[in-house]
Amino acid sequence: MNPVLEYLTGMNTLTDEVIAMDFLNTSKSAVRSYAMAVTECATPEIRAVLAEQLEQAMDTHETIMEYMISKGLYHPHQVSEQIELDLKNIQIALSIPS
Incomplete structure (x- = not known):
């Protein structure tokens, strides 16, 4: 889409x-998967490798979440603000011509 049209329709912010x-949700999924794998592995060596990967996945999730909070894209501690943001994004999505 043309950058001017993205700006006028709000798609530039929505896209970010x-x-x-999506990245945050993917990182949450990775954390869950590694946590499950750690509890089911057969050897201490594999458990140690998976535990390190789990730690990195949690760090990644934290970094993404902090970025989103700093940009006003995510309000995990203010549910009413998050609902307002979600409703605004719904309205933007509905106003985009198909």
Whole structure:
């Protein structure tokens, strides 16, 4: 899409938010998967490797979450603000011509 049209329709911000939220959700999934794998592995060596990967996945999640909070894209501690942001994004998505 043309950058001017992205700006006028709000898609420039929405695009950044969508990418960041997708990355955040993917990192949450990675944390869950590594945590499950750590509890099911057969050897201490594998457990240690997976535990390190789990730690890195949690660090990544924290970094993404802090970025989103700093940009006003995510409000995990203010549910009413997050709902307002979600409703605003819904309205933007609905106003985009198909």
